[in-house]
Every structure is written in structure tokens, then in C-alpha cells.
Amino acid sequence: MTTLKELAALLNISVSTVSKALNDSHEISENTRIRVKELATKLNYKPNRIAQQLKTNKSKTIGVILPTVTNPFFAEVLHGIEKTANANDYDIIVCLSNETLHKEQRSLELLSNGSVDGFIIAVARESQVEQQTEHIKATLKTDTPVLMFDRVVHDVDCNKVIVDDFQSVYAATEHLIVHDKRKHILLVSNIEELSVGKLRIEGYTKALNDHKLEAQILNLDHAGDGDVERKIYDYLEAHPNVDAILSIDHITGIVAINMAKKLGRAIPSDLSVVGFGYEHTQVLSSPKISIIHQKAFKMGEISTKLLIDNIKDKTLKSRTVVVPSELNLSESVEVHPQF
Amino acid sequence: MTTLKELAALLNISVSTVSKALNDSHEISENTRIRVKELATKLNYKPNRIAQQLKTNKSKTIGVILPTVTNPFFAEVLHGIEKTANANDYDIIVCLSNETLHKEQRSLELLSNGSVDGFIIAVARESQVEQQTEHIKATLKTDTPVLMFDRVVHDVDCNKVIVDDFQSVYAATEHLIVHDKRKHILLVSNIEELSVGKLRIEGYTKALNDHKLEAQILNLDHAGDGDVERKIYDYLEAHPNVDAILSIDHITGIVAINMAKKLGRAIPSDLSVVGFGYEHTQVLSSPKISIIHQKAFKMGEISTKLLIDNIKDKTLKSRTVVVPSELNLSESVEVHPQF
């Protein structure tokens, strides 16, 4: 890699002159500036980023800690983060906690040494269930901004970007009741332990209460793939009066549709199905599932923006931004009526 | 952030003594070593990674450039990369090319300044279609190792990790012919432009030729979501003799199952369906789709291992590793016979 020193030697001038020339300093003559720049491009000179970072004590890098990236929600958020970070001249270092507290702690530790200027984090299932917050508080104490999104630990004072979990499920449930005239709405859940799961269930329960209907919940936490199908099938078979299914994740709704069809239920006439979903969710189901579409990409964008603002001005006080979801009804994707 | 200098000042000893003490140098007395370490932990000292990087001229960081991360294949590969990198004390900086050559070039450019010790890259659709390789060759010339996976440009001399696209599809096709006794196998494709798509199609064509059967291909490149369903539906309706469908991506196979059911085809008795798939693919289809399971996670692991070896010894000559896929037949996931 070409360095300033090498350029200086070749041109018989000092290192600082070269540096200034490349940075378009006014104190450098037109002539030498051109000479310097020509040689620089010729030798494909690029300032060593590490050296610059050491000098300025800024890494222009954001640490992103995600529970997983195979969940399409987090994948989309990551996309939003990456795009916004790049647009603002930041790189991102990605760590996956794999839903464990231990890896999350370790990642924070390892990057809290000047490697990154701030963190964007969705806490691991374990961290959230056990309400572990010390590692995050410790990071904040070192004056490194942290932004939490989606999976949030409330006990920590930092910027937060969350989904309107309660609201969106409340609205979806109410839509099933009021618009679809459903009375026996089954909630299917495999994330009951998470705060987002709890909020979604509360939204569902509240809506049912407000309309004097009874809640019924099929909990699939820790169920294997085969079990999910079987349990949904068995439940539907045993409860033929179920006329709507609300899934609070991005998988079980589609499974429910498949099981309902197998049982001969007509969708959507006999049974409405709503789930959470992302880019391709609706393409994969037939008949189309209605989805609560979380604006994952947007969450990534907003999170990054907030964090960068916080990095630039650490006196900013913490905010919590709620990103509203969108209810995409199955009708709206019925592009071709014959299907 | 605590520095060596601060520790030294507080202990009234020199910076170099502190440094040696922390690095367990033999030339330091038991006594001072303990004093130093105690203060260090007390003040939560961590060596500044940037300074170390400048000193050693190594970033211990890998640049990962992916076309997208919302495709589950790349998400799983990323998972494998992250895990292996971390296990070897490397961080990863992730860039998403969004399938554009321009962003890919830019990412390589921006990170080729000491930020990373090497690259793992799956080239963008555009780069591959247009056979653009200059940016990669330029990077290699700066003595920065590059490893390409999945989407490979053959014209470049570097380590490569690829899927057995031709073989796996050949084998799957032959299975449909020999085991399932199918004679009219439709190939559904939305990635015909990519090298992996071409190879998969060749595998299919070769198998059919070898068994004196005729190929029929439904090309869905650039089709919108609604169009995909319609085109598959229309094709199946117009060609009632189709007795097997082979999808070479992770979406259209499931769509095909749904459309076939809508047309009253019995699966798998009337129609076999095989697609590419990952973690949750089979859960989402009913009846179960058979999938060619690419070992994405493993590819990530192997890629990272190879790259790190290459970083440590740049004289190593380039290798190409083929990671075999696995044919997961639908029967093997029929955990519950009643379904």
C-alpha cells in the first residue's frame, strides 16, 4: 500500500506537504497540488483508514449485534442499517448473538475498544428473558452510544426503535371481529417469552375483551417443526368453531393455512388467517394470508440515523421511536381474480 | 478509554513496563506485573484495537460483500462466516451490493485501505451477467486475498467455494425419472441469467437427454410476484401431462405446489415437486416439497477457513472447493403419517 512517505520521497517534498496537497489545503500551490495528486492516483494511493482512525479517535464504524440473520425480519433490518450507514460514510461490523447472552456480552466487550463508535442491538432471547442489562449499561458508561431496537430492555436509558406490537395486533384482531365478523379467533404463538410476543398477545387479548369475546391461545414455544404442524392440525380438528387464526410470527400462519385446507376449511370464507410477514410471505401462501407487515427496512434506517446523531452529539437525550406496521389484507395481493 | 500512558502515570512507572507487564513478559517482576494488572482490570483497561492494527498492519477483519441478505441462502452463509471468523478472532464488515456492480466496486474500493485483511464475496447479478472482473482483479493485485463463493467469475485466479449445481440438479432430475417414473418434468426458473442458474439448467437438460426425455422450461426471470403464480398456473393448466416440477430457486417450488393443488393435482401421486430450499422451506409447504438443500452454513464456514489460511500465507495457491448439496425427499419430513 502506498503511503504519504513514499509519495513524498518520490516527489522530493515533505510528508506534510503531500498530506496538505491531498486534502486540498489552501496553503499549497496549484502546481504541487497537481503534481501530488497525479502521482497519488497513478500509484493508487489511499489514505490508511486505520491510521486516520487512530488520529481522529473515531472508527466511523457501527457495531450491529443481532440475535440471528436467518429470520427475515432481522435480515431486512440489517439491510436498512447497511444502506443508511453507508450513505453516512459508516461501515458496519456485524455480530450474531445466536440468541445467547454470552455471545452478546462477548461481542460488546470485544468491540468496546475503539473498534466502533456505537452499537445497534436487538437483544438475545436469553438476555431479554433473564432481564440481563449489565453489559449494556457498562457499554453506555464508556460513553459509547447504544441503540436498541425491536427486542428492548426497558430498564436501560438509551435510544430505542420499536414496533407497535400491541397496537398492530389489536387493530388486526379488531378487523377480524368487526370487518370479518369472526367470533372464535385462535392466536398461535411461538414467541410468547419475548417482550414483543407478550405485547402482541396483550393486543389480541385486549381486543377480544373489548368486544366481549373469549381468547384461545395455542402456544408453540419450543415446538419442533413437525410438532408445529401436528399441534395446529389437532387443535383445529378439535375446535371446529374456530373461524379465524392470528399468528404472531412469520411461519405458523402459513402452516395454519395449509392445515386448515387439509381439514377442508374454506379460506377466507370459513376461516380468516392473519400472520406477521415480510417480503415474500404472501407469495408463499395460497390462498393468500393477510399479514401485519413490520417496516423492518425502515426500522433499520431510523435506528441508524438516530445512532449516528447520537454519536455526533452525545448530549442528546434518549428517544423512543415507534414504527407503525401496516396491515396488508389478502385481498390486496389478489392480483389475479381467478386465483 | 484508559490507555497505557494513564496506567503508567498512576503507577509512576514507564509505559513500556506497563505494556510488558500486561503482555506477561518474562523480564518483568512478579510484583509489578500484579500491580499493573490489578489497576488495569480496576480501570477496565482494554488495548486500543486501532492502535494495535496500525502497529501490526493487520486489521483482523474480513470484508464480506453479499448481493443481499434477505435471501435465506446468503443469510445462512453469513451466519457460517460470522461464526468461523469469530472463532478465529476476526471481525466481519458486511457490505450489501444490492445486486449492483457499482455498489460492489465501491465497497471493495472503500475497504481496500487497510480496513480488512481479505474479502469474501458473492458477486452481484449485474457483475456476473456483464462478466465484470476488473475490480476484483485490482483488489487481488494489492495483495489482498479474495475468496469468491456461489456466484463465481471463472476468469479470476482466487479461492472459490461453489455448490455442486450441475450435479445436484442432475441427480434430482434422475431421481424423478428413475425413482418416481416421471416423464414430463417441467423446470421452473427465475435465475436463468446467473451462472448457478445456467448450471442447474444444464444438469436438468443433461439428465433428460441421457434418458431420452424432452426438456420444458418455464422462465420467470424478471416476473413480478403476481405474475409468477399466474404463469405457473397457466402453464400447468395448458400442459396437463406435466408429472413433475423442478424449481431451481427457493420460492417457485412452493408456489408451484399451491397452484397444482388449486388445479386439483394430487401431490405427490400425480405430481412430484422438487425445489431448492433452506431451513424453513419444507415447513412452509403442504404437501411437503422435496428440496435440494444447499449447505449454506457450511459454505460460509469453509469460505472463511480458506480465506484466513490465505491471509496467513499468501503464497498458497488457489483452490476451488465444491460443497455437495443434499437431496431431502419430502418423505423424510413426513414426521406424521396422517398428514
Add this chain to the structure above:
DNA sequence: TTGTATGCGTTATCAC
């Protein structure tokens, strides 16, 4: 307009 000197935080070499 150009050059010299200094420092970012660390490690390594060499004296003492």
C-alpha cells in the same frame, strides 16, 4: 508556499 515537529496508542529494540 513549504517543511519540521509532535502525537494518536501500541509494541519492539535497545540501553541502563
Add this chain to the structure above:
DNA sequence: GTGATAACGCATACAA
């Protein structure tokens, strides 16, 4: 056993 000094590559305050 300890410390002074230099160096990584860059940027900048200060001289000339």
C-alpha cells in the same frame, strides 16, 4: 527488571 526511544501512517500546530 526497568525505561527511553522509535516506529506504524496520518494530520496539524507551528516554524521558516
